[in-house]
Amino acid sequence: DAGVIQSPRHEVTEMGQEVTLRCKPISGHNSLFWYRQTMMRGLELLIYFNNNVPIDDSGMPEDRFSAKMPNASFSTLKIQPSEPRDSAVYFCASGTSGSGNTQYFGPGTRLTVL
Amino acid sequence: SQQGEEDPQALSIQEGENATMNCSYKTSINNLQWYRQNSGRGLVHLILIRSNEREKHSGRLRVTLDTSKKSSSLLITASRAADTASYFCATPLIQGAQKLVFGQGTRLTINP
Numbered sequence: 187d188a189g190v191i192q193s194p195r196h197e198v199t200e201m202g203q204e205v206t207l208r209c210k211p212i213s214g215h216n217s218l219f220w221y222r223q224t225m226m227r228g229l230e231l232l233i234y235f236n237n238n239v240p241i242d243d244s245g246m247p248e249d250r251f252s253a254k255m256p257n258a259s260f261s262t263l264k265i266q267p268s269e270p271r272d273s274a275v276y277f278c279a280s281g282t283s284g285s286g287n288t289q290y291f292g293p294g295t296r297l298t299v300l
Numbered sequence: 301s302q303q304g305e306e307d308p309q310a311l312s313i314q315e316g317e318n319a320t321m322n323c324s325y326k327t328s329i330n331n332l333q334w335y336r337q338n339s340g341r342g343l344v345h346l347i348l349i350r351s352n353e354r355e356k357h358s359g360r361l362r363v364t365l366d367t368s369k370k371s372s373s374l375l376i377t378a379s380r381a382a383d384t385a386s387y388f389c390a391t392p393l394i395q396g397a398q399k400l401v402f403g404q405g406t407r408l409t410i411n412p
Contacts, residue, residue, distance in 0.1 A: 190342070217398060228402065228403075228404045228405070229343075229388070229402040231399060231400070231401075234398065234399065236398070241398075242399060277342055277343070279342075279343075281398070283398060287331065287333070287348075287392055287397075287398050287400055288333065288345050288348060289343075289345065289400065290345065291335075291342030291343040291344070292342050293341060293342050294341070294342050
């Protein structure tokens with residue numbers, strides 16, 4: 187079975203550019219989570235969706251960040267404009283509500299903003 | 301804010317030895333999870349223990365939970381080089397909620 191798929195795996199961009207990260211959750215999962223991981227701040231939850239609806243976006247750092255989930259099999263996290271401090275590894279995870287909250291993580295996208 | 305905190309931050313042992321990592325949290329929970337992260341990879345779920353359980357086993361893993369002390373431990377027995385990774389505990393932000401809060405992790409190194 188395919189796990190959570192993320193693309194791209196690596197992204198290098200210049201400050202001010204728009205960045206779009208993509209995620210395909212595990213089929214049948216109805217919850218999707220976006221995290222950011224840095225050495226300084228560890229793993230932070232940015233936003234999560236249930237049944238394609240954003241439930242909690244309190245972790246989104248600022249208006250430059252936005253996330254969408256147009257259908258059950260696809261989600262995007264967009265940063266516009268990007269800044270060097272956005273450099274991090276971004277993870278997408280999926281799960282099923284009521285499963286004890288177990289989450290299945292993708293391989294991550296390593297973002298470097300120059 | 302509620303957050304699991306792992307202890308120690310880093311642990312280095314010889315292959316074959318047992319490794320023990322601890323996690324403390326702040327508020328009431330209905331379950332606690334442990335995850336592993338290999339370098340450059342995403343987190344992998346290892347085990348979930350519910351608040352009414354005191355101990356749980358999975359292969360070479362043994363997890364304990366003490367809700368009175370708000371702490372959990374993860375024991376890896378007969379460690380192998382492949383166990384080298386970071387280990388995180390995760391607890392629901394609010395009891396029963398989907399939103400998990402992860403600790404800073406324990407970096408485990410198994411020396412051959």
